[in-house]
Structure formats: C-alpha cells, structure tokens
Amino acid sequence: MLYIIGLGLADERDVSVKGLEIIRKASRVYLEAYTAVLLVNQQQLEAYYGRPVIIADREMVESHSDSILASADTHDIAFLVVGDPFSATTHTDLALRCRQHDPPIPTRTLPNASILTAVGATGLSLYTFGQTVSMVFFTESWRPASFYDRVGENAGLGLHTLVLLDIKVKEPDLEAMARGRVVYEAPRFMSVAQCAGQMLEVEAERGQGVCGRERLAVGVARLGSEDERIVAGTLEELAGADLGPPLHSLVLCGKKMHEMEWEYVREFAVDREKFDRVWKAEYKGQG
Template identity: 90%
Template sequence: MLYIIGLGLADERDVSVKGLEIIRQAERVYLEAYTAVLLVDQQQLESYYGRSLIIADREMVESRSDEILAGAHEKDVAFLVVGDPFSATTHTDLALRCRQHDPPIRTRTLPNASILTAVGATGLSLYSFGQTVSMVFFTESWRPASFYDRVGENAELGLHTLVLLDIKVKEPDLKAMARGKIVYEPPRFMTVAQCASQMLEVEEDRQQGVCGKERLAVGVARLGSEDERIVAGTLEELAGADLGAPLHSLVLCGRKMHEMEWEYVREFAVDREKFDRVWRAEYAGKG
C-alpha cells in the first residue's frame, strides 16, 4: 500500500500518531521536498521518526514515480507531504498512477493541518474565502498577472483571497545548463513583502482597484510554529513588512469583512489607527 501522509506545517512533532506508526514500519519512506518545506531539516525528522528518508524532488515525483511505487502492491511505502496531501499541495496524479498500476496499488491518505485551514488564525472566517491563488517570482522578462483576474472575481463577491507564495527548491541554474553543467540555485522563498510589491506592480498596469495601495491584507509566516507571525495592514504597508524566515502567505481581505473579523485582525495591524480608518471607509457595512 502507498500511504500519503500529511506532516502538518511546522516541525517533526506535527505528524499524527497514526502517521508516525506507519512511517516507522514502512518498507521505504519518501519525503516530498519541492512544493513546501517544514521548519526543521531532514536530520531532525529522521531522528524523531527513527527512519532514514529518501528525498523525492520534482523530477522523481513527476518523471520517476515508478521508483516510489516499486513493490508497493506487496509492501507498505510511505510518501510524506508537508501540510495536507490534497489541500494546498495535491498529489492526485500519484494516487491515479497507483490505480493504473499493474497490479493496482492500494492507497490510504492521512490528512493533517494545511495553510488553507491554519489561515483561520488571522481571525478571518474560512467561510468567506474565495479562490486560492498562487504568486510566482517575477523575472525581468516574465511577470505573469493571471492571479489578478482570480482576485478580482473574489473581490466582486466581497470574499477574501489566500495567496500562496512561490518557493524555489533545487531549481537548475539555466546559465550553467547552457554550458552543459548541472548546477542548482540556492533555495528561495517569497516573502509577504515581495508578494505585496508584485501585486501593487500589476495594479499599476491594470488600474482596476483590485490590488490598490489601500486594500487591507494580512501577512502570515510560519503558522503553527512557536514563532508564528501575523501582520495586518494595507498592501502598501505590507510591501515594507519583515516577517522573518519562511514560509509566508498573504490574504487580501474582501470588502465584506465582518465587524468581528475586523476586531480580531486589527490587533495585528502595523498601524492600528490607519487600519481602522480604512476599514470604516471601505469595508464596514459592505457585508
């Protein structure tokens, strides 16, 4: 059987008791390491789990999944995913390959905490979130703005938008590849400030008010850990905010933000007086 096990958001202790029991008895244990990362390193995980871990990078999962599934129709294999397997990160394709395998491989999923639910720590109601969008690192020649239309659709309905921020793990250096060498760039993790700045940049081009400077937003970092950070303010304020180490996410507040949500979120505001002023002018009574 292939067990797809969610590890939660913070450290080695977030795994469920059921998940830990399976990890300790499985024939092989893979750690998916390209869509998200825990706040602890591989050695700390291995020490707590009492097992060695095989790192499953993007190339292995997408192109060499047969290595992961080998023998899984007879023995137990564990595939570990940061967060929840089928929430912010989806591994439906891997599960489908198990169905199509000859002979078929049984699967079992063990869920865990996800950013999609943990973001409720901001005080914003999970019932009031619309489509989740992703923000990638802009480059000199590539500034994709497809997120803007999805945020706009949420905004029309007065809904909050969770923005998942880009991470780059084991990304090949294109210049080195052109010289025939395989070299990987250092890991990079987008910050709330970078995300807010890119949203403002696209707003300057589109001019529809979807991501304006005075739009209220909430930045989060390391949710579920002992040093989690939550900072609220306008997009302009968050573009200058420092929330420290990864992982970061951002929520753009919908116009229907309820008074109870405002009362909770304002405690995290960079400038509480300004936050209150903007909320009363642009959000209060819109629900």
Template identity: 35%
Template sequence: MTLYIVGLGPSPAYLSLRAISVLSRASRIYVDSYTSIGFGDVLQLVRGLAGPGVVVAPVERRVLEEGAARIIEEARSSDVAVAVVGDPLTATTHNALRLEAMRKGVRVEVVPAVSGLQMVVAETGLSWYKFGRPVTLVRPEYGVKPYSVLDVVAENLGRGLHTLLLLDLRLDEGYMMTIPEALRLLREMASEKGAVIDAVYVGVARAGFPDSMCRASRSPGLLEEERWPPPPHSIVVASPRLHPVEEESLRRLCGFKD
C-alpha cells in the same frame, strides 16, 4: 502492502499520531522536498521516526512525478510512504499518485494533516467559508509578470471573497518570496494595468510556528515596512466586506486598524 501518502503538517508540533505510526513501520520512505521550507530538517525528523535500517530518501517533486511507477511497484510488496509537508492532497501531484496506484491495484491510504490554508485561517480569524480560489504569485522572469493573479483577486473580491496568495518558492535556487516583495509586485502590476484593489491586506509569516506573525492593513505600504521573520510567508487579499467577527479577529490577532 500499502502506499501511504502522509501529511506532516506545517511544523513538527502538528504531526499526527497516525502519521507517526505509519512512518515508524514503513519499509521505505520518500520525503517530498518541494515544500520543506520552514520545517527545519524534515529529513532528520522523518529518519528519527523511521524503523531501524529503513531507507529515508529525499525526492524532488519532478522526480516524484516521473518516478511514480517505480514507487507504486515497490508498494506491491512492502509498505511505502511518501511524506509531504502540510496536507498531502493540497498538491495535484500526490492525488495523481494515489489514482495511478489505485488503477494498478495497489492499496493506498492518505494520512491527512493540517494544511497551510488552515493555519492561515487560525492565525487571522478570517472565515474559512469566505475564501475564494487561491493563486500562486511567482517571481517575474524575462520581463513577464504574473498579471493573471490580478484577475483571480478581482474575481474573488467581486464575490466578496478573500484570496490566499501562495508566494513563490524555489528551494533549489534558495529563493523564497517575502511579503514585502510580493506586495511591491502586486502594487506594480495593479498600477501598470490601471487596477484598483480595494481590500484589506493580511500578511502571515511562519504560520504554525512559535515565531509566527500576522499584520493587517488597508495600506499594503504599511505591511511592506514591517520587520518580518524569515519565510514561509503568505498574503491574504481580504474582501473589505468583513464580518464583524472577522474584523475583530484581525484587530486582536493581526493589529488591524481601519
């Protein structure tokens, strides 16, 4: 019996044959609801793939972490799948689940999938090798702003690398940070800290979907004024030292004008 950790990709169009095969024969399926934004009805999709009578249960990330022992025990006697939007090992939670299952002698198989970063690379044409450490930009709370994001951006820019900003998602609250909101927050924090961000700003909305949109500019204000489709959104703070292929890609794919 096996515990499967299955990546669903960024949208149904990127669901792999292996993922379909595993989900169609699993005895029980847990769907990680943490990153389900933009996927449509993930639960309905997975239920359509599951075998007759198979329980398909949504599970919050917190519950997935705290209930790992129970899921692992179920996988001792039956095939259990944990389905995750995007690539399953992007989040530490799922790798921790794999390791815990292995420690307990339960067989584990990871079914990889297209990740959000891969889709951003595809949408923008920026070089995979020039991305530094990504960072999540969270909504300020109680007057506290995520100034540490500026440090990550500065460190990456100092090395000629791009920074992928993962924008805050709080699905239980119905909150999804947008590109204009994120850029305003970034600009405010930079102003308050006296920081100058010399970069090319790239906004990517709904990467991997038919209505995806990409825009690039040295002026974040121009991106704030764009009419973006609904989230998921992400931002790349790109090094101004673009490779010629990267620059042409941004011009053709994202309307970049230096």
C-alpha cells in the same frame, strides 16, 4: 500500500500518531520536498521517526514515480507531504498513478493541517474565502499576472483571497544548463513584502483597483510554529513589512469583512488607527 501522509505545517512533532506508526513500520519513507517545506531539516525528522528519509524532489515525483511505487503492491511505502496530502495537485496525480498501475496499488491518505485551514488563525472566517491563488517570483522577462483576474473575481463577491507564495527548491540554473552543466540555484522563498510589492506592480499596470495600495491584507509567517507571525495592514504597508524567515503567505481581505473579523485582525495591524480608518471607510457594512 502507498500511504500519503500529511505532516502538518511546522516541525517533526506535527505528524499524527497514526502517521508516525505507519512511518516507523514502512519499507521505505519518502519526503516530498518541493511544493512546501517544514521548518526543520531532514536529520531532525529522521531522528524523531527513527527511520531514514528519502528526499523526493520534483524530478523524482513527476518523472520517476516508478521508483517510489516500486513494490508498493506488496509492501507499505510512506510518502510524506508537508501540510495536507491533497493541497497540491502533484499528490492527486501520484494517487491516480496508483489506480492506473497494473496491478492497482492500494492507497490510504492521512490528513493534517494545511495553510488552507491554518490561515483561520488570522481571525478571518474560512467561510468567506474565495479562490486560492499562487504568486510566483517575477523576472525581467516573465511577469505572469493571471492571479489578478482571479483575485478580481473574489473581490467582486466580497471574498478574501489566500495567496500562496513561491518557493524555489532545487531549481536548475538555466544558464549553466545551456553550457552543459547541471547546477542548482540556492533555495529561495518569497516573502510577504515581495508578494505585496508584485501585486502593487500589477495594479499599476492594470489599474482596476483589485490590488490597490489601500486594500487591507494580512501577512502570515511560519503558522503553527512557536514563532509564527501575523501582520495586518494595507498592501502598501505590507510591501515594507519584515516577517522574518519562511514560509510566508498573504491574504487579501474581501469587502464583506465582518465586524468580528475586523475586531480580531486589527490586533495585528502595523498601524491600528490607519487600519480602522480604512476598514470603516471601505469595508464596514459591506457584508
């Protein structure tokens, strides 16, 4: 059987008791290490699990999954996922491959906390979130703005938008590849400030008010850990905020932000007076 096990958000201790029991008995243990990362390293995980862990990068999972699924029809294989197993479509694809295998490989999923639910720590109601969007690193030649339309759809309904920020782990250096060498770039993790800055850049181009400077937003970092950070303010303020090490996410607040949400979130504000002024002028009474 292939066990797809959620690890939670922070460290080795966030795994469930059921998950840990399976990990310690499995024939092989893989850690998917490119859609998200834990705040601890591989060695710390192995010490806690008492088992060696095989790092499964994008190439292995997407192009060489047969090596992961080998003997899974007769042995137990543990596939570990940061957060919740099905927060990324990659893991749905792996489960589908198990169904299509000849003979089919039985699977079992063990859920855990993910950013999709942990973001409730901001005080924003999970019932009033719309579509989740992703923000990728802009380059000189590639500045995708598809997120803007989906944020606009959420904004039109008064809903909050969770923005998942780009991470680059074991990404090939394209210039080196062009010269026939396989070289990987250093890992990069987008910050709340970078995300807010890119949103403001696209707003300057599109000009529809979806991601304006005075839009209220909440930045989060390392949710679930002992040093988690939550900072609220306008997008302009968050573009200059430093929330420390990764992982970061951002929430753009919807206009239906309830008074109880405002009362909770304002405690995290960069400038509480400004936060209150913007909320009362643009958000109060919209819900």
